[in-house]
Amino acid sequence: MNIGQTQLLKIAEKNYSGLFLEDENGERAFLPKIFASEDAEVGSEMEVFVYQDDDKLKATTEKPTAEIGEFAVMTCVQALPSGAFMDWGIIKDLFIPYQEQKLKILEGKRYLVYVYVDEKMGLITGTTKFKRNPQYEDLPFRKGDKVNLIIMGESELGWNVIINRKYIGLIYTSDVYKRLFPLSDEVGYIKTIREDGKIDVSLQPEGYDNIDEFQQVILEKLESNYGLLYLSDKSEPEEIKQELQMSKKNFKKAIGGLYRDKKIEILEDKIRLVNEGE
Structure with a gap:
């Protein structure tokens, strides 16, 4: 079962409270009745997002703003000393432990969050701590490709951005021809993919x-x-x-x-x- 991802699962069992969905290895996730269609039949397939709730696997037909390995802007719905709970578009909020907060997260504020699986706990977790301009391999881009951006923040060289929710890139100051705002959405274009795997982006197409x-x-x-x-x-x-x-x-x-x-x-x-x- 691929936790933290949207996937096709087969309906293995149906009861008064919902559906039990099964992957090809026989592992199951429970889909509450509120998300299940009344005409759902055992043996048919459903596309769902799988997450954890009280050490159990659950499924939802809701679409999260980010899956494992992706970034999204999220609002804090509850801040506790141990961590913060973020609204990421599904019924269960995403938890960001205190030690994974770059700055203390405040209730009602919006933050850029990266979703991953904590290796020690095996739980879907969020973090606001991530590298700036990391090095990548086998990038799915070519020069000139049109991409969706989330503006991260300003740096000495320009503006750091999230590309297609998965990759961190940079817009150099010389390529900024409009006012930018952190956490806003923009359209950009791949300018350069460097030999070290870093990505330069432009707000305007070239040529x-x-x-x-x-x-x-x-x-x-x-x-x-x-x-x-x-x-x-x-x-x-x-x-x-x-x-x-x-x-x-x-x-x-x-x-x-x-x-x-x-x-x-x-x-x-x-x-x-x-x-x-x-």
Whole structure:
């Protein structure tokens, strides 16, 4: 039985209180009636998440915000001297022992949590202590891949981020073109996978293949600003960053394409939207 993971299990027994689900090795987990369909039949399969409760294996059809080996932002629902209980989307809260708290966890606050199985106890556990920029092997990414990010926090080099809930990466300060907030969600792009297994991420795609996104941002800004935008290829990078949340390099590529498509006019200190028929 893979505790802390979503899996397909077979219905082995059915009674008034719920279902007993079984894996291929005959190990069982109990699914309470509240999560069981009335027309569930013995022998059929169900997709469930398996967890521990009072030394027993239980199952739920609820979806946790993170499974074993994943990160998620969770809210503390109860803080005790021994540890904290976190809401992770299922009926039983996730426990973070006091010694696994980087800073003391406070009730009602949100934290970035990593879920793992404690080797000594064999229990699903949470922690807010994890390495920054760890080294990975056999990463499932290629340069340019679009990924989902959770913003961790700022460092000397930039911002540490969680990639697709499983990997820690870094956005260098030079690649940050918008205001970021810890624990917020963002979309990013794999920039570099280093030889040492560390991952660099960008908030914007690179190259002409992805320039359409920047062109759309500029067009929307022009349309909301009466067809004028007081930026040009002579503008300072910081001005462009503040106004459009993109680099000067991508701005120049985007307006170049819009100009060739006769959608804008490039003037000395501004760009102007070209109306249809002009």
